[in-house]
Amino acid sequence: MSNWFLEYANVGITLVIESIEAKALVLPALAGLNLTPCERPQGIAITVNGHHQKWQLIDPESDINQTLTKDGDLLYHLTDRIVYHVANKTEGCHCLHAAAVATNQGAAAIIPAESGAGKSSFTAWLVAHGFHYITDELVLINDATKLVGIARPIQIKTRGLLAIKPLLRENETIIFGDFANAVTVSALGGQFATQNQSLGAIVFPNYSKGAEFLFKQITSADAGMRLMSNHVNARNLEGHGFKGIMETVRNNPCYSLEYGGFDTLPPDFAETFANTVNGRC
Amino acid sequence: MDTKKIYRHAPDCLPEDMDGEILVYSPSMATTLHLNGPSSIVWGLCTGEHSVADIIEAVTEVYPDQATQVREDIIEVVEGLANKGFLILTSTPSD
Known part of the structure; x- marks a missing residue:
């Protein structure tokens, strides 16, 4: 058994990994979460045990005890628990249901969207086109607009796999x-x-x-409405974080992207996107 | 609706001007409203000092050819904002 600690916005979580097989799967997949070994569990403890085709995931704080048969499902549900606890307990900054990537000049794009809108697939496309990965699910941003993300493996639903496969490196x-x-x-x-x-x-x-491709700037009012609907820890913040979110929207350009598949994106869209994101820095 | 009623903003509502459009958030309702056009006018005038009739009169002066529609729109907006918890009734003054 080994304990691995991670912390976001002062929310500490320990992954208690009880089997060699679980360690071999989980640690490489969660390399982006900056796990550090610890002697004893600290904060919220989530246990992973079992082996391929029979994993067990236990989150006592949420009264969850799951048996999972697929490796992908273990990774999904484990990182979902992490995201849930961070969003549920974070008080010092805004948690947004959003993906995020960064350019090589250090500017970040937040990509908020409801489940099913394609943000994870779009994030995978961006990463494959040179953007640096921050998260596909939860962004933590303070009022100074510095941000971090839960850098779990990008989660793609089965219906999105066909589009993602060409983006994978060989083998x-x-x-x-x-x-x-x-x-x-x-x-x-x-x-x-x-x-x-x-x-x-x-x-x-x-x-x-x-859908046809359309990438356009939207009004700050439109962006404010959309961003508030993706604000997942509002109740933990004074005034539900409304003023801070509106300030963030006012101070940063906001766009909508409509597309019907990666083949509808213009050939130079990665460059356009990077220039858009870098434009404010 | 009794247009003698006077409404004001619910005390916990948080308005923000977003490039000329108003967004209002109600923490108690955990709801954000986007006000533009008639709804932003109504919001601006529901200060606890003007009755619904006063507001209808003021807007009708600007759009005299649309008096009937103005009345209907304003009543609809006020009722909608009140039902959503963004406006509260201050008083119904007697004649």
Whole structure:
């Protein structure tokens, strides 16, 4: 058994990994979470045990005891527990249901969207095109617009796999699950962003089959409404963090992206996106 | 609706001007509203000093050809904001 500690915004979580097989799967996949070994569990303890085809995930604080048969599902549900606890307990900054990537000039794009809008797939595309990975699920941002993210493996639903596979490096694979499939940053030939990036732009994506490409700046009122709907720890903050979120929107360009698949993105879109994000730094 | 009623902003509401458009957040309702056009006018006038009738009269002066529609729109907006908890009734003054 080994204990691995991680902390975001003063929320400490220990992964208690009880089997060699679990350690072999979990530690490499969660390399982006800056896990550090510790002697005893600190903070919230989440236990992982078992082996391929029969994993056990226990989160006593949430009264969860799951048996999972696919590696991808273990990684999904384990990181989902981490995201939940961080969002549930964070008080010192805003938690946004959003992906995020950074340019090689250190500017970050926040990519908020509801589940199913394609933010994880779009994030995978960005990482494969040279952007540095911050998160595909939870962004933590303070009022000075410095941000970090839960850098879990990018979670792709089965319906999105066909589009992702061409982005993978040769001989790299996906960690499959029934609920979601884990795509590591290394499989995309990408790299993790350093922590505490500066915000450069906010982009709200929406994938819809058959949709034409449209990338346009939106009003701050429109962006404010959208961003508040993705603000997941509002109740932990004074005034539900409303003023801070509005200030963030006012001070950063906000865009919407409509697209019907990666083949609808212009050939130079990665460059356009980078220039958009870098424009504020 | 009794247009003699006077409404004011719910005390916990947080308005923000976003480049000329108003967003208002209610922590108690955990809801954000986007006010523009008639709703932003109504919000601006619901200070606890003007009745609904006063507001209708003021807006009708600006749009005299649309008096009926103005009345309907303003009543609808006030009722909507009140039902969502963003406006509270201050008083119904007697004649």
